[in-house]
Structure formats: structure tokens, C-alpha cells
Amino acid sequence: MNRYDVIVVGAGNGGLVSACSVAKAGYRTLLLEKHNLPGGCATSFVRGRFEFEVALHELCSQSTSAEADSVEKIFDRLGVKNEMFYEKTLFRVVCQGPEGYDVRLRTGYENFLDDMEAAVPGCRESVKALLDLNGLLDEAQDYLAKGQINPAVLFGKYGDFVRAASHSMDDVMNALGIPEKAQRILTTYWGYLGVPTDDMNALHYLSLLAAYTSASPSMPYHRSHELSLSLVRVLQENGGEIRYNTEVTRFLYDRGACIGVVAGGEVFYAKKIISNIIPNNVFNRSPQEQIGRRDRKLANARKLGMTFCTVYIGLDATMEELGIEDYSVFIMNNTNNRLQFEDRLDFGMYVVNCLNKALPEASPSGTSMLFFTLPCMPGDLPKDLTARGYKRFKEEVAEKYIRDYERVMGVSVMDHIEEIEVATPVTFARYLATPDGCIYGYANEEWDNVVTRTVAEPLDYRIPNLYFCGGHGIRGDGYSSAYITGAMAADKVIKALKEGK
Numbered sequence: 001m002n003r004y005d006v007i008v009v010g011a012g013n014g015g016l017v018s019a020c021s022v023a024k025a026g027y028r029t030l031l032l033e034k035h036n037l038p039g040g041c042a043t044s045f046v047r048g049r050f051e052f053e054v055a056l057h058e059l060c061s062q063s064t065s066a067e068a069d070s071v072e073k074i075f076d077r078l079g080v081k082n083e084m085f086y087e088k089t090l091f092r093v094v095c096q097g098p099e100g101y102d103v104r105l106r107t108g109y110e111n112f113l114d115d116m117e118a119a120v121p122g123c124r125e126s127v128k129a130l131l132d133l134n135g136l137l138d139e140a141q142d143y144l145a146k147g148q149i150n151p152a153v154l155f156g157k158y159g160d161f162v163r164a165a166s167h168s169m170d171d172v173m174n175a176l177g178i179p180e181k182a183q184r185i186l187t188t189y190w191g192y193l194g195v196p197t198d199d200m201n202a203l204h205y206l207s208l209l210a211a212y213t214s215a216s217p218s219m220p221y222h223r224s225h226e227l228s229l230s231l232v233r234v235l236q237e238n239g240g241e242i243r244y245n246t247e248v249t250r251f252l253y254d255r256g257a258c259i260g261v262v263a264g265g266e267v268f269y270a271k272k273i274i275s276n277i278i279p280n281n282v283f284n285r286s287p288q289e290q291i292g293r294r295d296r297k298l299a300n301a302r303k304l305g306m307t308f309c310t311v312y313i314g315l316d317a318t319m320e321e322l323g324i325e326d327y328s329v330f331i332m333n334n335t336n337n338r339l340q341f342e343d344r345l346d347f348g349m350y351v352v353n354c355l356n357k358a359l360p361e362a363s364p365s366g367t368s369m370l371f372f373t374l375p376c377m378p379g380d381l382p383k384d385l386t387a388r389g390y391k392r393f394k395e396e397v398a399e400k401y402i403r404d405y406e407r408v409m410g411v412s413v414m415d416h417i418e419e420i421e422v423a424t425p426v427t428f429a430r431y432l433a434t435p436d437g438c439i440y441g442y443a444n445e446e447w448d449n450v451v452t453r454t455v456a457e458p459l460d461y462r463i464p465n466l467y468f469c470g471g472h473g474i475r476g477d478g479y480s481s482a483y484i485t486g487a488m489a490a491d492k493v494i495k496a497l498k499e500g501k
């Protein structure tokens with residue numbers, strides 16, 4: 001009989017950390033993954049002489065708060081070791097149009113303020129007030145995490161936290177008197193969170209900005225695949241088991257409680273199940289009468305988050321020879337991120353990364369690599385694509401954006417392409433098995449943002465023995481959020497098992 005203490009479904013970032021954590025705590029653990037390799041988004045693929053990073057532009061590995069959990073702390077606890085590289089330029093943003101700008105921002109508090117002041121003279125003090133607000137937000141969150149909340153303290157000492165937590169990023173920047181142009185530059189990262197900043201919770205956006213600014217974005221030496229493999233190693237060293245090519249097709253219940261899964265034609269039972277796959281897919285693999293009406297309504301009410309078209313290119317010349325200067329460039333056709341979002345299929349905003357800038361030996365000597373990321377929303381793809389039309393669609397998207405990048409940046413790419421691969425939401429839907437190929441879980445819109453999700457966490461999905469982790473979890477999308485929710489789900493499971501629940 002296949003009996004375990006804990007079964008984890010899906011070996012994405014969240015699932016890997018959950019599985020390692022419960023195995024390390026001594027519980028008999030099984031991790032089931034439908035693919036032949038771990039990582040989900042966090043992986044790489046090889047074409048010719050190039051190993052391409054699939055997803056990671058930059059890892060937010062540290063938190064700005066000493067108390068809060070972070071990727072670094074989780075990896076230290078688990079004994080995960082990786083060689084990481086830190087990028088000292090946050091990004092270059094090239095915004096076209098009459099109000100356009102071309103700005104590079106460096107990491108480090110003072111560097112960042114200096115670069116903002118150089119780009120928008122007179123903005124320094126208001127931008128400083130914004131960055132400093134993050135310190136108060138951290139302090140408030142540490143206070144809340146202690147659990148004994150006194151409303152007088154919360155509203156008195158941490159009033160700014162309450163205001164920031166319940167307003168959009170644009171509201172907070174306006175309240176601080178940050179000039180319009182500086183606001184636009186500061187909100188360049190909106191695409192990483194998938195929601196324009198008039199609808200993006202201030203606390204969420206600011207914590208990301210402050211973490212990247214203070215701790216520098218990082219990348220693993222051997223692509224994300226290295227991170228995922230090192231987590232698998234920790235799982236196995238702690239007696240955990242991982243089965244690849246084993247898709248979970250059914251979740252099993254007894255009187256409303258989840259008790260096991262069917263995968264690869266076998267039945268597996270466990271005291272606790274942690275799902276790294278989105279609740280919608282769990283419910284679709286469960287007998288409908290076992291899922292409460294409220295849980296189904298919640299899954300249906302939530303809006304799926306952003307997805308991408310991506311273009312991975314191996315070039316037969318170095319970045320210097322081609323005129324490429326930066327690791328990460330955001331290219332926009334106007335200054336307003338709401339308009340960029342609306343114009344997302346027509347150059348509103350896209351990102352181009354050249355890993356060789358951060359890691360010169362990322363590709364063989366005399367070559368370089370580019371990674372284009374083009375935001376789209378579920379449903380954006382043409383509805384009537386045939387197999388041949390789909391191939392043409394991919395070619396057209398790649399050509400359109402490569403030509404634009406050449407034009408805007410004055411570089412040469414087209415004549416040097418040695419390898420090229422294009423992924424679309426269809427690719428991500430097939431690979432990750434997410435609805436509409438969403439990679440960001442649920443949209444972090446104002447009504448369903450990380451703050452409201454955290455506050456309402458006890459009221460989230462409520463199926464006994466079933467826990468969730470990953471980009472669709474309460475922390476929103478991204479590597480660090482997925483790892484952190486993996487650790488959170490494991491903590492809950494370990495506590496419940498210890499208490500004999």
C-alpha cells in the first residue's frame with residue numbers, strides 16, 4: 001500500500017520547498033511531478049550550444065525585514081547551496097514618445113536615490129520618503145506577525161502601514177508628492193507583478209522594489225534548473241521520494257477530507273496533501289460533491305493572472321559585437337503603465353534580458369543570448385489558430401519584437417540568430433498545466449491582493465488535509481513568493497501532524 005505522511009503534488013518552486021521541509025522534519029514524503037524533471041517554471045532547456053533560462057529574470061532572494069522569511073533563509077535552513085550572481089543595475093528603462101526617457105537605475109539605497117535624482121531633478125526627497133516607508137511597513141508586519149494586535153498601536157504607531165496596505169501604489173506615490181515622471185520610472189516593475197500600479201497594492205509593490213533595491217537581484221550560475229536540482233537533492237538526502245512522469249489525475253476524499261491521489265494508475269494515500277497546482281485544477285480533478293460551494297465560488301471568482309510570450313535567442317556574436325549593453329531593458333511605447341498594459345500586444349511594454357552581461361560565460365565564447373518577455377493576459381491569443389497558423393503566429397511575434405528591439409536600441413540581432421525558440425501561453429498551458437497558460441496564478445488586483453489574501457487566509461480554501469502553495473498562493477506570483485508559500489504550507493502541515501490533527 002502506498003502510504004505516506006505527506007504527498008506534495010507538483011515539483012515547482014513551492015512544491016519543492018514544501019516537500020524538502022516536511023521531509024527534513026522527519027515525515028515520510030512523496031513528491032509527484034508530471035514532467036521528467038523538476039522546477040515547473042524554474043527550469044532550463046538546451047538548443048544547439050545554448051542552455052536557455054526559461055523564466056528567471058531576477059530572483060528576489062532577500063527580504064528587507066530581519067524577521068520576515070526569505071529565499072535566502074529558507075535555503076539556509078534546508079541546506080540548499082547554489083552559486084548566485086548579483087546584478088548591480090536594477091534595470092534600464094527606455095520609454096518612447098514625447099515624454100519619453102532612457103534611465104538606468106543601480107541597486108543600493110544611495111545609488112538608487114542618486115539615479116532617480118539625476119533622471120528627475122528634485123524628486124530625491126519624495127522618493128526617499130517612499131523607500132523609507134518600506135522600513136515602517138516591515139516593522140508593522142513584524143508586529144502583526146506576533147499575533148497580539150492592539151488596535152490603538154496598529155492605528156497609532158502604524159497608521160501609514162494601514163493606509164499603504166489599503167491603497168494602490170499610485171495613491172501612495174501621489175500622497176508623497178512624487179513627481180509624475182519619477183512615478184513612471186519607479187513603477188517599471190509592474191509587469192513582474194502583472195497588474196498596473198493604479199490597481200496594485202502599494203505594500204506589495206513597494207516591498208518588491210525595496211527588496212531589489214537593497215539586496216540586488218540575483219541569478220543562479222547554472223540557470224534555475226540548478227536551483228530546482230539542489231532542492232531535489234535535499235529532499236532525497238532527507239529520505240523523501242520524488243516520482244517523475246507521474247501526473248496526478250484524481251484527488252481522493254473521505255467525508256470531505258482529502259486523503260490521497262491517483263497518479264500514473266496507482267493510488268497513494270497520505271495524512272496531508274500539499275498542492276503546488278492551482279486550486280482550479282485540483283477541483284477539476286476532484287468529485288464535485290466533495291468540494292464545498294464556497295470553495296468553488298472562490299476559485300471561479302478569482303481572475304487568472306498574467307502570462308507571457310517569450311522568445312529565446314542564441315546569437316553567433318558577443319553582446320559587445322552586437323552593441324548590447326544591459327542585462328535587463330524594459331522598452332515601453334508610452335509612459336503610463338495602465339496604457340502599457342492595454343497596449344500590451346503592440347509594444348506597450350516588453351523586457352529584453354542578456355544573461356551574458358551578468359554572467360559572461362553563460363554561453364560559449366564568441367556568442368551571446370537574449371530572452372524577450374512580452375506580457376499578455378489569458379485569452380489574448382487569437383482564437384482561431386490552426387497548427388500552421390500557430391507556427392506563423394510565433395514567427396510573426398518574434399520578428400515583430402526583434403525588429404522593434406533593433407530599431408529602439410540600435411543593435412543588430414536578426415543577422416546573428418543561431419538558435420531561436422518561441423513560447424506562448426499555449427506552451428505554458430501545456431508545460432505547467434495551468435488554465436490559459438497563466439504563470440502568475442491569480443491576478444493581484446486590489447480586491448484580491450496579497451494583503452487581503454493574507455488577512456483572509458483562514459477563510460481561503462477550506463478542505464481538511466489539503467494545503468496549497470505556489471504562485472497562486474496568498475503571496476502572489478514569483479520565485480520568492482512560491483518558495484515562501486512552500487515553506488508556509490509545510491509549517492502548517494508539520495504543526496498539524498505534531499498536534500495529531
Ligand SMILES: Cc1cc2nc3c(=O)[nH]c(=O)nc-3n(C[C@H](O)[C@H](O)[C@H](O)COP(=O)(O)OP(=O)(O)OC[C@H]3O[C@@H](n4cnc5c(N)ncnc54)[C@H](O)[C@@H]3O)c2cc1C
Binds near residue numbers: 033040
Ligand atoms: C517566462 C517567465 C518569466 C518569469 N520571470 C520571473 C522572474 O524574473 N522572477 C520571479 O520571481 N518570477 C518569475 N516568473 C514567475 C515564477 O516563475 C513563478 O511564479 C513560479 O516559478 C511559480 O512556482 P510554482 O511553485 O507556482 O510552480 P509552477 O512553476 O507552476 O510548477 C508547478 C509544477 O506542477 C506540475 N504539475 C502540474 N499539474 C500536475 C499534476 N496534475 N500532477 C503532477 N504535477 C503537476 C508542473 O509540471 C510543474 O512542475 C516567471 C515565469 C515565467 C514563465
